[in-house]
Every structure is written in structure tokens, then in C-alpha cells.
Amino acid sequence: MKILTADEMRRIDRMSVNRAGLSFYQLMENAGRQVAEFLLGEFLPSPTASQAAARIAILCGKGNNGGDALVAARHLLERGQAPRVALLASPEDLKGDARTSYQAYVQAGGGVEALTETGAWEEGRSAVLDCDVLVDGLLGTGLSGPVQGLLAQVIADINAARRRARVLAVDIPSGLASDSGELLGDSVVADATVTLTAPKRGLVFPPACTRVGRLAVAPIGTPEEILANDPALTLNLITARQFAPLPLRRGPTTHKGDYGHVLIVAGSRGKGGAAALAGKAALRMCAGLVTVATAAAAQPIVAAHFPELMTEALAETESGSISPRAIDYGHFAKLAEDKSVLALGPGLTTHPETAQFVRAVVEKFKQPLVLDADAINMLVGQLDILRRRRSQLTVLTPHPGEMARLLGGTSADVQAHRLAVAQKFAQEFGVFVILKGYRTLVGAPDGQVFVNSTGNPGMASGGTGDVLTGLVAGALAQWPDSPPAEVLSLAVCLHGWAGDRAAEEKGEQSLVATDLLEAVPQAWRELRAKIERDLPGSYYVVP
DSSP states (O other): OBOBOHHHHHHHHHHHHHHHOOOHHHHHHHHHHHHHHHIIIIISOOOOTTOOOOOEEEEEOSSHHHHHHHHHHHHHHHTTOOOEEEESSOGGGOOHHHHHHHHHHHHTTOOEEEOOSHHHHHHHHHHHHOSSEEEEESOOTTOOSOOOHHHHHHHHHHHHHTTTSEEEEESSOTTOOTTSSOOOSOOOOOSEEEEESSOBHHHHSTTGGGGSOEEEEEOOSOOHHHHHTOTTOOEEEOOGGGGTTSOOSOOTTOOGGGGOEEEEEOOOTTOHHHHHHHHHHHHHTTOSEEEEEEETTTHHHHHHHOTTOEEEEEOBOTTSSBOGGGGGGGHHHHHHTTOSEEEEOTTOOOOHHHHHHHHHHHHHOOSOEEEOTHHHHTTTTOTHHHHTTTTSOEEEOOOHHHHHHHHTSOHHHHHHTHHHHHHHHHHHHTOEEEEOSTTOEEEOTTSOEEEOOOOOGGGOSTTHHHHHHHHHHHHHHHOTTSOHHHHHHHHHHHHHHHHHHHHHHHOTTTOOHHHHHHHHHHHHHHHHHHHHHOOTTSOEEOO
């Protein structure tokens, strides 16, 4: 699902009008109807004959955002609700489609209170804000600076009213910058936001995204091919619906050999747990077979963790890490020859001899390759190795510190420019980059970047990255013919989804990597269910 700037959204709307035969008013009509449908379906209990209409207040500005909200008010009126509509402008200030929406609402029997000055708002706000649901239709995506004056006061009062009312924002919470995650000043803090056609950047990236609440995306008539076929649009939000083309359900006559064989090279003396976590995760991702190759000292520890894992002991250094002697006499080549995917890194240490081994594997073996943790650190100053692998599928899964070491910068620099860093590195070296952190990014060699919205702070715990390594490797093994960007996005989404379920049960403070791993089956079930119940043409709750 594409993520757009305000200018890109305006351009897409013009293309929808020119190519699809729509009018701008039709787009507004569709937008307001979708907002009303979301409010009725997600904010209100199922109506019964005995239930009174909910107390709904709708606050409208004079622009198109207010026009969308007025259309929503009319649809709510037609569905038996009695919304209270406050216009923070004079009706004479309404222009174009917003004015048409106002007139249609009034003709349908709706009443509007025009509160054009601070005194009028202060006199009427208690009555307006005494509601169950408050719809924010004040300001849209055209904001360029902090909100001031009357609307700033209204925004502050909306946020104060959240103690008793739920807030639904139309397209974007009023006061948020559309094109970034920056905070320009005070903004509405919403419980949910129904954005139109596609998410806006300010709804996706921090810190602004923390004020959005649940994010729903409502199609309003723009043909999907307009978005999909525009090469200038390179930013995407990962959603469950994008995985529908993947063969997620297994055929009745398949066997384990149909789902790939992952070789995970990980672990060292005292760090066998990292190898075991990655191996278990690959199995939970439904890889057909998983072998963990580790230092001889760690092999018994790994083997004891999970009986379904196969293990292989490799020659080790004096310190108990994998030695380059593991490659001698074709031993490792024999081990790797029938494997679908190689994953290297968790718990390897950065011993100089182990680094020799890792670099040799990266250079000599042609299978799809997943590099994490210590395997990434071993590439510092050796990035030409990645350039020489451009014809092979290579995935790096760094956290900001590891990315900074690769680039010779700081974690702060990486965090300040996450999107640009992931996109540029992936393009320059012809690799896929999974840059971990809040809003994990998947950067592809073609310049496309995919943003993940699942996950929580409880996952900032040792071992959760090892689980991601296994999930990524397991996904690549069983879907070798599917687009890698989709497969990697699935692994990242499922990783965060499982983390969210684990946090619900254990709490963020107590969450550990094994909790996440045990939540993967539930996450799988919920992901498949969401894909199957998704109805094209209706609003879509992310992810």
C-alpha cells in the first residue's frame, strides 16, 4: 500500500478525475461515506431497535477536510443517527465541493452551528463536546505550520474531551504535518484515523504516528493501477492484504521437501541460545527442514533446545567460535549444497578467524543469504563483497548500531535518516536491507521501501533479532519463486505481530524472545484470517 505526500495525493486525485471519469465531488462523497461506515462499524455497538442514537459531534473546518466530514454527517443522518455539527467558520467561507457538501447536509435536514470566533466557541463548546464520539474534520493535509488562534483552542479542547469521548480523525488528525513524522505544534490526538486513498507519511512515521490511533485506509474511487504503476512512488506500508497472492496454505499432497531446507550458521561457546532461537523461528515460519551449524562446543546446547532441529558441529577456534577450518576439505560445501537458504550471524562473535569463515561463505556460496548480527559486523570495511554478490539474493538485517558501523557513522545519524539510509544502501549494493527498530524498514534494490507497523517496545530485548533472522530465512526457503520484497515484508510483519500478541499476554516489560516465538502460531492464524476476510472496496484497518 503506497504512502504518499500531500503533493502526491493531490496529483493522484487529479489523475483519478482525468483517467477514471470521476469528479472531485464524487471523491469527497466517497470519502465521507467511508468515514461514516467506519464510525458505525468500529466505534458504535451493533444497533438494536431499543438503542438510542449515539451522541456524535462533528467539528468541521472550511476546507475539503470539513467537506468530507459534512458528507459523513449526512450519511450518519440517513442511517438514523443525529450528529451535532459545529462549523468553525462562516457558511459563506465554504467554497467549491465543501460548500456543496454543506448544502446537501442542510437539505437532508441536518443542522449546523457556526462558531466563528473564540467567544462563540467558548460559549458553545460544553454542549458540542458532551458526546460519545467526536469527529475531527477541522484541518487536512495542507497544513504548513503550527495551528494558531481559534483552531488551536479547539484542538486543545478536543484533546481534553478524550477523557469521555472517542476521537475519530478524517484523513489526518488536525495539526499534524502530512509529509513527515515531525510535530509542528499541538495536534488532535485521535483514537482512530480514517485516511483517504492511501496513508500519508505523517501518519506512519514517529513521533506524529503516535497521535493517529488505529489507522484505517479508505478507498474513494482511485483505480489501484494508478498507484501501483507510478514509478515515482517508492514508499509502501506493509499490510496483510498484500500477502494474499502468496501460497500461504499448503496443498494436501505436499511434503517437507516442498518447503525448503534452511541452514543457519550461528552460535559459539556460551551463545548457543542465539542459534537455537533462529532455528526454532525458521521452523515456526514453516520451513520444511532446518539445520543449525554451530561451533562444536555449542552443538549439544542447540540440539537440546528443540528436537525438530537438525544440528551440525563445525570446527572451532580456541575461544569456541567457528573456525575457517570448517571450510577445509569441502566439509561446509557438502553441508550447504542442498540447502535453500543460508543464514549467518546470531551469536557467532567477531573473532578474526570466524570473520574469515563468514567472508568466505558470503563470497563462495550462491544460495540466498541472510546476514545478521556478527555476520554484519564482519563486513565492516569489506562491502565490496556485497557488490560482488549482486546477482545473488542477499538480505541484511541490521539494527541501527550495526548499520552505523557499516557506514562509518553513528546510530544517531542512522536513526535521523532511517528511510534514506535503508533505501540508498539497498540500491548501492544490490541487497535487501531490513533496518530494525520502531517502524522497521525493508529496503529493496529497486528503490522501493516497505514500512512495518507491527511490534512494540517490549521487543527491545535480547534474542528477538535472532527470531527475525529465522523467520526471514524460513520465509525465503518456502517461497523461492515469490517476489522477495513481499516475502521479507511478510516475515517482518509476522515478527511484529507475534511480538504484539506476546506483549498482550506477558506485558511489554516481561517479554522475552521465547515468548515472541511461542506467539508465532497465533500470529499466523490471525494474519491468514485477516487476509481472507478483507473485502475489496471497503475501509481497511492497518495492518
